[in-house]
Amino acid sequence: MEKNTNPQTHKPLDYKNNQPIRWCPGCGDHAVLNVLLKAMSALDIPPEKTAVISGIGCSSRLPYYTKTYAFHTIHGRGGAVATGFKTANPEMTVWQISGDGDCLAIGGNHFIHEVRRNIDVNLLLLNNRIYGLTKGQFSPTSARGFKSKSSPYGTTEDPFVPAELAFGARGTFFARSLDVELGISQEVMMAAANHKGCSVVEILQNCMIFNNGIHSYITERETRPDRTIHLVHGEKMIFGTDRNRGIVQDGFGLKAVTIGEDGYTMDDVLVHDAHCEKSFVHQMLAMMDGTDLPVAFGVIRDVEAPSYETAVAEQVEEAKALHGFTCLRDVVMSGDTWQVE
Amino acid sequence: MEEKAKVQFRQSIVVRFSGDSGDGMQLAGNIFSNVSAGLGDRISTFPDYPAEVRAPQGSLGGVSGFQVHIGHGVHTPGDECDVLVAMNPAALKQNAQFLRKNGAAIVDIDTFTQSGLDKALYTTTEPYEELGMTAQVIEAPITTMVKEALKDTGMDLKAQMKCRNMFALGLVCWLFNRPMEAPLKFLKAKFADKPEVYAANELVIKGGYNYGHNIHATVSTYRIQSDDVRPGTYTDVTGNKATAWGLIKASEMSGRPLVLGSYPITPATDILHELAKRRDLGVKAIQMEDEIGGICSAIGAAFAGHLAVTTTSGPGLALKSEALGLAVMAELPLVLVDVQRGGPSTGLPTKTEQTDLQQALYGRSGESPLVVLAAASPTDCFKMAFQAARIAIEHMTPVILLTDAFIANGSSAWRIPEEGEYPVIKPNFVPEAVKATWTPFMRNALGIRYWAIPGTPGLEHVVGGLEKDYNTGILSNDPINHAHMVETRRMKIANIANVIPELNLKGDPTADTIILGWGSTYGHILDAVTRLNADGFKIAMTHLRYINPLPKNTAELLSRFKTVIVAELNTGQMASYLQSKIPNLNICHINKVQGQPFMVQEIVDGVKNIMMEEEL
Numbered sequence: 001m002e003k004n005t006n007p008q009t010h011k012p013l014d015y016k017n018n019q020p021i022r023w024c025p026g027c028g029d030h031a032v033l034n035v036l037l038k039a040m041s042a043l044d045i046p047p048e049k050t051a052v053i054s055g056i057g058c059s060s061r062l063p064y065y066t067k068t069y070a071f072h073t074i075h076g077r078g079g080a081v082a083t084g085f086k087t088a089n090p091e092m093t094v095w096q097i098s099g100d101g102d103c104l105a106i107g108g109n110h111f112i113h114e115v116r117r118n119i120d121v122n123l124l125l126l127n128n129r130i131y132g133l134t135k136g137q138f139s140p141t142s143a144r145g146f147k148s149k150s151s152p153y154g155t156t157e158d159p160f161v162p163a164e165l166a167f168g169a170r171g172t173f174f175a176r177s178l179d180v181e182l183g184i185s186q187e188v189m190m191a192a193a194n195h196k197g198c199s200v201v202e203i204l205q206n207c208m209i210f211n212n213g214i215h216s217y218i219t220e221r222e223t224r225p226d227r228t229i230h231l232v233h234g235e236k237m238i239f240g241t242d243r244n245r246g247i248v249q250d251g252f253g254l255k256a257v258t259i260g261e262d263g264y265t266m267d268d269v270l271v272h273d274a275h276c277e278k279s280f281v282h283q284m285l286a287m288m289d290g291t292d293l294p295v296a297f298g299v300i301r302d303v304e305a306p307s308y309e310t311a312v313a314e315q316v317e318e319a320k321a322l323h324g325f326t327c328l329r330d331v332v333m334s335g336d337t338w339q340v341e
Numbered sequence: 342m343e344e345k346a347k348v349q350f351r352q353s354i355v356v357r358f359s360g361d362s363g364d365g366m367q368l369a370g371n372i373f374s375n376v377s378a379g380l381g382d383r384i385s386t387f388p389d390y391p392a393e394v395r396a397p398q399g400s401l402g403g404v405s406g407f408q409v410h411i412g413h414g415v416h417t418p419g420d421e422c423d424v425l426v427a428m429n430p431a432a433l434k435q436n437a438q439f440l441r442k443n444g445a446a447i448v449d450i451d452t453f454t455q456s457g458l459d460k461a462l463y464t465t466t467e468p469y470e471e472l473g474m475t476a477q478v479i480e481a482p483i484t485t486m487v488k489e490a491l492k493d494t495g496m497d498l499k500a501q502m503k504c505r506n507m508f509a510l511g512l513v514c515w516l517f518n519r520p521m522e523a524p525l526k527f528l529k530a531k532f533a534d535k536p537e538v539y540a541a542n543e544l545v546i547k548g549g550y551n552y553g554h555n556i557h558a559t560v561s562t563y564r565i566q567s568d569d570v571r572p573g574t575y576t577d578v579t580g581n582k583a584t585a586w587g588l589i590k591a592s593e594m595s596g597r598p599l600v601l602g603s604y605p606i607t608p609a610t611d612i613l614h615e616l617a618k619r620r621d622l623g624v625k626a627i628q629m630e631d632e633i634g635g636i637c638s639a640i641g642a643a644f645a646g647h648l649a650v651t652t653t654s655g656p657g658l659a660l661k662s663e664a665l666g667l668a669v670m671a672e673l674p675l676v677l678v679d680v681q682r683g684g685p686s687t688g689l690p691t692k693t694e695q696t697d698l699q700q701a702l703y704g705r706s707g708e709s710p711l712v713v714l715a716a717a718s719p720t721d722c723f724k725m726a727f728q729a730a731r732i733a734i735e736h737m738t739p740v741i742l743l744t745d746a747f748i749a750n751g752s753s754a755w756r757i758p759e760e761g762e763y764p765v766i767k768p769n770f771v772p773e774a775v776k777a778t779w780t781p782f783m784r785n786a787l788g789i790r791y792w793a794i795p796g797t798p799g800l801e802h803v804v805g806g807l808e809k810d811y812n813t814g815i816l817s818n819d820p821i822n823h824a825h826m827v828e829t830r831r832m833k834i835a836n837i838a839n840v841i842p843e844l845n846l847k848g849d850p851t852a853d854t855i856i857l858g859w860g861s862t863y864g865h866i867l868d869a870v871t872r873l874n875a876d877g878f879k880i881a882m883t884h885l886r887y888i889n890p891l892p893k894n895t896a897e898l899l900s901r902f903k904t905v906i907v908a909e910l911n912t913g914q915m916a917s918y919l920q921s922k923i924p925n926l927n928i929c930h931i932n933k934v935q936g937q938p939f940m941v942q943e944i945v946d947g948v949k950n951i952m953m954e955e956e957l
Contacts, residue, residue, distance in 0.1 A: 017803075019815065019816075046798065047798075047801050048795070048796055048797055048798040048799070048800070048801055049796060051795060053641070056806075063803055063805070064803050064805070064816065066803070067801050068801050069644070069795035069796075069801055069802065070801075070802070070803040070804075070805075071641075071644050071671070071803070071804055071805060072803065072804070072805030072806060072807065073637065073640070073667060073805065073806065074637075074663055074664060074666075074667050074806055077633060077634075077637040077664065080602075080629060080630075080633065080634040080637035080638050080641070081637045081638065081640055081641035081644070082641060083627070083629070083634075083637075083638050083641060084600060084602050084627070084637065084638030084639055084640065084641030084642040084645070084649070085641035085642065085644055085645045085795075086641075087600065087625055087627055087638070087641075087642065088598070088600045088625065088641065088642035088645035088646075088647045088649075089645040089646070089647075089795060089796065091796060092645070092795055092796065109630055109631060109634070110630065110633075110634055110637075113629070113630040113634070312620075312625055312627070315620055316620045316623055316625065319620035319621035320620075320621055320622070320623065322621065323621040325621050325622055327593055327622070328586055328589045328590055328593060328622065329757065329760075331586075331619070331621075331622065332576060332586065332757050333574070333757070335576055336375060336379075336576060336577065337574050337575060337576045337757065338378065338379050338381075338574070338575050338576075339573075339574055339575070340381065340571070340572055340573060340574075340575055340756075341572055
């Protein structure tokens with residue numbers, strides 16, 4: 001990634017255009033946009049080296065409000081467009097903005113393949129568990145039995161857990177935040193940008209109009225400290241209002257305990273290792289749902305692997321060196337030819 | 342060779358190799374056409390693969406064919422073959438219909454056992470009579486002789502049998518005075534790493550040649566005259582390879598690096614194969630997860646400022662429709678190559694048709710005009726792929742290039758263009774003078790949007806699928822603005838008529854009747870018109886390669902004729918398009934939808950019938 005040599009030369013507003021923002025008042029997308037602009041500024045990659053690409057949906061409107069090279073594409077296809085864009089020009093820093101419908105329903109195939117391919121795209125997946133732009137149908141992340149305009153008697157299907165798909169597609173980076181957790185959101189966005197490869201960032205986001213309070217179980221101020229945990233690489237997995245609860249290993253699984261009770265001490269509490277090659281513990285952490293175990297925020301997994309566009313570019317250089325062709329004519333003339341006088 | 346009994350002087354000859362799909366017929370045919378091209382013949386080839394990858398051995402479904410037409414005045418692979426090589430009863434049954442009445446069939450008589458006949462569903466023990474064949478049949482014991490030739494090599498039977506195709510090739514080379522040096526050179530290169538395989542093939546091909554020599558007294562043979570061709574360096578290309586190369590040429594002439602986003606689909610995949618090889622020229626060919634991913638990754642590359650291409654066939658074009666609309670709306674350059682095949686749905690994947698024309702013209706939501714071109718021959722694929730890229734880049738629009746299975750897999754001798762034969766392509770970059778006031782949908786005098794390349798400071802902007810304001814490029818739902826933008830996009834495409842060649846006339850210019858074709862039917866129609874004129878039928882000909890927009894003089898030229906015969910491999914898609922554009926035309930049809938190219942005779946007969954009816 002190209003960094004500006006003169007740090008902090010770009011302010012958040014340098015990445016924002018003057019278009020009127022059309023999200024509903026109170027929508028979680030406002031916060032995501034503001035944090036993204038701050039993250040861009042903190043990363044200090046110039047606007048002309050930044051691209052924001054999206055599909056369709058409320059969250060996919062985000063590129064319209066940035067002063068970057070921005071592309072609002074078609075439903076579900078943001079990942080495929082971003083893949084071609086980044087492969088063509090690896091110099092650009094690419095953000096992809098998507099929602100639970102765009103990314104996991106109509107764009108599900110592109111999503112798993114861009115994760116598998118490990119294209120260097122920072123993918124913000126704004127998950128509000130509803131279709132907002134089409135006015136309130138259930139989404140692939142809506143819980144079984146969820147009542148909506150298109151499921152008046154409740155859905156009869158189980159939802160996706162985005163993390164599970166990302167791990168199933170052998171993702172190299174997964175992080176999570178909440179729309180109102182501005183600090184954690186900026187932290188994970190910056191980590192995503194600094195990760196070379198496909199970085200999936202799930203942001204739990206509230207839709208005021210069609211699904212208000214869908215994440216309230218973990219978002220209420222009183223319960224949030226006990227039902228969520230902020231994971232930081234190299235630090236103990238501690239949470240709770242009194243900071244006295246921890247995650248420990250329990251057989252093949254994980255368990256939330258109170259430190260000092262039932263014989264558990266601080267020494268038993270796990271230290272987060274986001275860079276561990278094996279994804280088994282990362283998956284368990286990502287699947288914690290706020291009931292027995294707190295929902296994990298922060299960077300859950302961040303490991304190195306070859307990124308797609310870099311591998312393509314390297315192969316181009318190798319192939320050029322191997323054959324020494326300079327133009328099409330060299331290729332054609334190297335085959336079977338004959339002269340006609 | 343003086344000892345050959347009969348020598349027929351023919352301008353050109355057609356040989357069809359056919360056998361089980363594992364018999365190596367494509368290789369034998371390819372070597373024969375390359376060897377002939379090396380001697381200065383014009384060539385045109387037509388591989389005819391079975392639909393099934395591995396049908397049971399000896400079954401009708403497993404027959405693979407390769408037809409090659411060599412000699413003078415060659416425009417097509419030929420309607421009928423002069424010599425048919427049939428490696429088993431099934432191959433003979435499938436291909437006897439293509440053999441000229443007084444042609445010759447070479448069969449491996451060792452395979453004509455009761456079991457072989459049963460597998461090919463013969464109902465009698467007299468295969469030639471059952472097929473109504475009048476041609477001469479050379480019953481060569483190919484299997485026996487191959488075994489004999491290789492008996493001291495220690496090869497197992499299966500490996501020996503893989504050499505049968507070379508025996509047939511040796512025999513055909515003998516028939517047509519092809520010296521053994523050229524095929525041996527080809528085989529030596531092919532099996533450079535396997536000298537024992539080369540040695541076996543050498544033994545067998547010479548065995549076939551010598552066998553032909555020994556039975557000469559009973560065979561009619563032909564001598565092939567070379568064509569007069571323009572001086573230069575030549576090579577043999579298939580349409581798909583020429584398409585790939587034309588795109589690379591356009592990349593070189595535009596300075597825009599080439600990115601292909603694609604998904605494998607018959608019969609277009611060879612373009613992906615060729616461009617994947619060309620990483621050595623900096624081409625980034627990426628195989629995506631599906632057809633939609635293919636076009637969308639290409640659109641991403643176009644937004645990044647590259648020459649972006651996606652390749653497909655009919656069903657894939659259907660999947661790409663929505664994304665094509667995005668490219669229309671975002672006004673980004675994009676080349677989509679549709680190698681047409683038989684449809685609808687999975688249809689006839691390996692066969693040829695021109696049935697995607699209306700899908701290409703109209704198959705999108707909204708008012709969504711784009712450029713449609715069609716290549717007329719394997720070598721024309723190079724030129725038209727270049728033109729597709731040139732128009733896309735210079736006019737900021739998606740362009741659909743239609744080819745088809747017939748020209749995509751067929752090959753011709755191609756004169757390699759010299760430096761300077763192809764023009765520089767000038768991308769419509771944002772000029773320095775307007776940078777300060779530039780907006781994303783600002784246009785030049787021709788109504789063409791400027792192309793701002795990501796990475797350029799100060800030109801950050803948003804594009805997308807939503808309608809935008811004509812002046813500011815900002816989202817707009819204004820009704821009058823939308824109507825204006827629809828018209829702007831329409832005119833941008835219509836104006837391209839000013840930069841494409843006009844239609845020209847061939848055949849008899851004094852005729853009242855003209856035959857019009859488009860795309861891959863060029864060679865067959867030209868041959869038919871030449872025959873008709875020679876027979877005293879007054880008919881002119883013109884051929885469309887630029888379909889939308891139509892060449893400027895199309896209406897004027899066609900309106901000179903009392904009757905316009907539109908010949909096409911569909912049920913009348915071009916005819917109805919022309920009728921909608923030029924209502925006063927008296928249009929008659931010659932159509933064929935069999936998954937096969939026209940036969941010249943079909944066009945000749947069709948024209949004669951129409952001319953008789955029109956006179957009544």
